[in-house]
Amino acid sequence: MAELRSIVRGTLLENEPMTRHTTYGIGGPAAAFVTPRDRKDLSKILKFASQHSIQTFFIGSGSNLLVADQGIDGIVITPAKALTNLEFNGGRVTVESGVMLGRLVKECNNRNLTGMESLIGVPGTLGGALVMNAGAFGGEISNNLVNVDVMKMNGQIETLNHGDVDFAYRFSTFSKDEFILLARFDLEQGDPRQIQERSHKASRGRKSSQPLRFRSAGSVFKNPEEQAAGYLLDQAGLKGTKVGGAEISTHHANFFVNHGDAKSADIAELIRIARKRVYKKFKIKLDLEVKTIGFNQKDLDPHAS
């Protein structure tokens, strides 16, 4: 830790509760929580972690993340609040990974650039949005993507073109040891009225369908091909199911909410219950959308051997 402390020029928080860095407000302490000051800083930290075989986790703003109660024995690195440059050159937008998606959407809307407007209200950073291929109301972040700069664990920067990465529904093939630095998008001028309309529609849809008063990580499961996960969970009678301080939302069954004192073990148990009940009723195995740190498969999957 002393060696790491001597390297980091940005912020290093030791034994940092992940409750502060996840929208669930859940998760044990990370041994080291680092916000690098810049690329040079990041490159030194990655090389250090790699040379010492220290487990390293990249996160954005933790809005799609469930961290185990025992915490993270490694280094957590985020670009949030550090890599926050956003530049426009006509329709070319260059965005650093720590930029909040909401800011990106707003700035594009203000310039009448179309393509981002339906993502209004999706929490998180640009980095997290790319890894998750975040989407809403018909739009996906990868739609107008040109390329992405990533830093490897050896500190080298590589530019990945859109075609180098596979994107699908809440899925991308970025590797776990690639830190997303920035992305470039090409957007076209659109009709301001239509852009506003699409944004308003997305905002209204979100407000009416999601339990936004409570802490959550958005949808817990991906929608299987057959039906929306929320519908299956609802039909399996799971709305309102509680474990400890966590509950399957009565508003939207695919949102699991923290009523204040939930542990990650409570959410994990709800995940197991939900998967078991949906499989029993529909013979459908639900896949997690939420990313997890610190769990065994059997903690989250009643069908795991």
Ligand SMILES: Cc1cc2nc3c(=O)[nH]c(=O)nc-3n(C[C@H](O)[C@H](O)[C@H](O)COP(=O)(O)OP(=O)(O)OC[C@H]3O[C@@H](n4cnc5c(N)ncnc54)[C@H](O)[C@@H]3O)c2cc1C
């Ligand atoms: C109320 C609510 C509503 C939501 N609605 C939607 C929705 O409509 N559509 C939708 O798609 N999602 C939705 N989400 C989920 C979440 O907002 C998105 O998945 C978001 O894109 C995650 O961004 P993040 O920065 O918080 O990423 P995190 O949760 O921090 O991380 C997500 C993944 O990205 C990786 N990652 C993050 N940053 C980097 C980086 N710089 N380099 C490499 N890897 C990185 C992490 O390792 C992790 O695997 C919602 C969440 C909430 C709480």
